[in-house]
Amino acid sequence: MITMERLEKILRDLGLDGALVEVFVYLAGKGKSSLEEIYEETTLSRRAISLALGELESAGAVKRDGPDYAIEDARKALQALLPARLEELKAEIYSYRPVTKKEECPMVEAIRDEATVVPAFTAKHIDAALKSVDMVSRSLTWLDDQSLNAARAAVQRGVHVRVITYKHPELLPDARALTDAGVEVRSHEYSKDVRFMIVDGEFISFAIREPPKVTQPAYFGLMIRDRGVCRNMLEYIFEPAWEDAEVVEKYRI
Incomplete structure (x- = not known):
């Protein structure tokens, strides 16, 4: 039995x-x-x-x-x-492939892909988090079932997940879903100016949407693996914005 x-x-x-x-x-x-x-x-x-x-x-x-x-x-x-x-x-x-010296992860890496891969990319890095995930995102287009489950699982294993987004009625359902998953969500106008995610204070990814085209829009991503850069971004950008951000009661369940 x-x-x-x-x-x-x-x-x-x-x-x-x-x-x-x-x-x-x-x-x-x-x-x-x-x-x-x-x-x-x-x-x-x-x-x-x-x-x-x-x-x-x-x-x-x-x-x-x-x-x-x-x-x-x-x-x-x-x-x-x-x-x-x-x-x-x-x-x-x-x-699986053994990592050789030539294949070591670069400190700075630029990627370009379709906008549809953003949720999976986000979920992948949330899944890898051990201590913290700090995000600034005007919209929550990166959120789907996979990334939401990744955020919930991260919170359940003790990862501190914080998201600064924009205060807009259309974001209410997604913001509530994140809050229900244990994610701390706040609102700030600054989220209109930049989009980034910092994982464990060691990895930061910037998302830059390309100018509108006739073809399907793509996202340009800049990834930096450097503790010093992440430390400065947290100290001078994220933490001040977080302290000044609004706790939106409607985002709470």
Whole structure:
């Protein structure tokens, strides 16, 4: 018989985020529950529970019966989660290459790509964060389910995530979603002037949108891996803006 502690360890070893693990363990113990029942008996938000249930249901680990979600057999449910995770691990293994001196990450790197890759780029660097993520972004076009889940998982593992954005009614749903995920969100006019993300005080990425063209717009990114640059950006740019920024009550859940 699988104990709840053992079950939780297996799920975390599979690389699943905290909300998904908590929902799975809860249902495995209860057998069947509604979203509201899970919300009342856990510390998770409704949005986090809904996302976790959707992912588990898509994988075939959870079955839905009206308003209820059920795990009838924990072993079979775990097996349902394995195929997708195994493919991810295979991809990571096959893409691995030892880093030689010639392939070391440059201190400064410029990239250009379609605007559609910005959310995945953001999620990737949030996933890599160990201590902090500090962002200034007028709009929240980088936010999608993947980057939101990355932010939530980062907060759950103790990463301090802060976002300075622009105060606008259209941003309200996304700002609330970030707040619900544990991200600190504030508003400042300065977010109209610059877009950047600092990770762990060691890496900074600037996003620069190209002038409008007939073709699909692209983003030009400048990435700098230098603690001194990041330290100065935090001290002279981000922290003063953060202290002066407005805590928008409507952004709170």
